[in-house]
Amino acid sequence: MIIDSHAHLDDPRFDGDREQVLERAWEAGVRSILTIGNGRGPDDMACGIPLAEKHDWILTTVGIHPHDAAKAEDRHFQRMRELAAHPKVVAIGEAGLDYYYDNSPRSEQQQVFRRQAELAGEMGLPLVVHTRDADEDTERILKEVRPGRGVLHCFTSGARLAKVALNLGFLISFSGIVTFPKAAMLRQVAREVPVDRVLIETDCPYLAPVPHRGKRNEPGFVIETLGLLARERAIAVEALAGQTAENFRKLFYA
16 A cells, blocks of 8 residues: 655646546555645645545645745634544644745744644644754754654655654655655665654655656655665565555554
8 A cells, every 4th residue: 555645636736637646646556645735825724625525545634834824813723723623634734844935934934833733732633844944943843842743744854853853753754855866865864764654755746756857746656756765775665655554544543
């Protein structure tokens, strides 16, 4: 069983062929997809629920992306709490810090990230974390709040943040970036993360893995990331697929 642990199936780039994309994913062996509930901003965080209700093998989340932190109001956190009670909503996020784009002031990113981490802990839900060029503050907030469990998605940081996250009970998810020729340091981290703490994802429609780089990404392409990680760890693809699927179930179905 193969699971894409992070996708954006609501993205407009799928509007013309979304069902065909899902068919191709199933044909490739993907048996579950977690589609992220950020949408086009805080007012759209329920975007993944209709998809999850339509397909029994799709789950979703609710959250506010750091890009949209400046748009967050108190009512959005109340809405997040309400939506998180839906049976197909299995996590809070993606939430976090993005100092590469800085689309929202950093102080507001930190506040919104902290509130979502607190909500995840309060509700006993995993936290899906986005962090880019913000390792120090991500580490600090996670250590202060200690939400309990979660995943650093699309991991591109170094060994230090990976170790901190693992010590806090988090998993580490690798996207197509790990297949890029210049990602040797990331592959080193991927080899060192305990196999029972690894997830795989597409983050589609972004970050298509080699050999699809430059194309619109889709869930079926997660097999390329799976294959690369299996080769790097010198284990069978089927074994790693089974292990990452079990890791996913333990995190999101606990």
